[in-house]
Amino acid sequence: MFNRILTVCTGNICRSPAAEFLLRQRADKAGRRFDARSAGIGALVNHPAEETTSTMMQSRGVDLSTHRACQLTPERLRWAELVLVMEKHHRDAVLAMDPTARGKTFLLGHWTNTEIPDPFRRGDAAHAEALRLIEEAVEPWVDKLG
Numbered sequence: 001m002f003n004r005i006l007t008v009c010t011g012n013i014c015r016s017p018a019a020e021f022l023l024r025q026r027a028d029k030a031g032r033r034f035d036a037r038s039a040g041i042g043a044l045v046n047h048p049a050e051e052t053t054s055t056m057m058q059s060r061g062v063d064l065s066t067h068r069a070c071q072l073t074p075e076r077l078r079w080a081e082l083v084l085v086m087e088k089h090h091r092d093a094v095l096a097m098d099p100t101a102r103g104k105t106f107l108l109g110h111w112t113n114t115e116i117p118d119p120f121r122r123g124d125a126a127h128a129e130a131l132r133l134i135e136e137a138v139e140p141w142v143d144k145l146g
Contacts (some may be wrong), residue, residue: 001034002034002081002082002145003034003035003061003064003068003081003089004034004035004038004079004080004081004082004113005020005023005034005035005036005037005080005081005082005083005084005145006016006036006037006039006076006077006080006082006083006084007019007020007036007037007038007039007083007084007085007086007108008038008039008040008041008072008084008085008086008093008094008117009038009085009087009116009118010039010040010041010042010085010088010090010119010120011040011041011042011043011044011047011069012038012040012043012046012047012069012070012071013040013043013049013050013067013069013120013135014049014053014118014119014120014127015053015086015116015118015119015130015134016038016039016040016051016086016131017038017049017053017064017067017069018049018053018057018120018130018131018134019035019038019060019084019086019134019137019138020036020037020038020067021057021063021064021067022057022060022062022063022134022135022138022142023036023138023142024036025061025062026138026139026142030142030143032120032142033143034145037070037080038067038070038080039070039071039072039073039076040069040070040071040072040089041072041090041093041094043069043070043071044069045069045070045071045123046068046069047068047069048064048065048068048069048084049065049067049129050120050127051066052119052127053119053127053130053131055071055127056127056131057108057131057143058122059081060131060135062071062085070095072093072094074097075097077094077097077098077101078098079106080101081104081119082104082106082145083091083101083104083105083106084107084108084141085105085106085108086106086107086108086109086115086116086118087097087107087118088107088115089117091106091107093103102122105109105111107137108134108137108138108141109137109142110137110145111135111138111140111141112133112136112137114124114133114136114137116130116133116134116137117129118130137139
């Protein structure tokens with residue numbers, strides 16, 4: 001079982017925090033416990049979650065108000081037992097930073113065969129679609145991590 005999960009996107013203000021908090025929420029509901037964190041390959045360090053993402057997550061019962069964006073670092077990659085990225089180019093960035101992360105780095109959408117496009121500055125519809133894809137992708141991970 002994986003106890004330390006890192007979700008990764010670009011700015012760490014939309015997709016990876018949504019995935020991090022959803023993983024925690026769904027794991028809690030399933031009676032499972034693990035530490036989930038997030039980071040960005042080009043993080044907007046110390047920024048809160050993007051407003052549209054935060055509002056849409058709040059409507060799902062998930063509060064992102066405590067989130068502050070973090071930069072992906074080799075230390076964060078070493079901490080993680082499982083790294084879940086939103087797009088293939090994020091996996092490339094992870095592996096460029098730490099080639100030893102290859103065996104523990106997967107698309108969040110691995111089980112649904114999807115990449116999750118960046119909704120940043122693309123409007124409500126793009127955010128809603130990204131969150132829909134994240135929710136679909138999180139479920140099989142929670143099931144398999146149990």
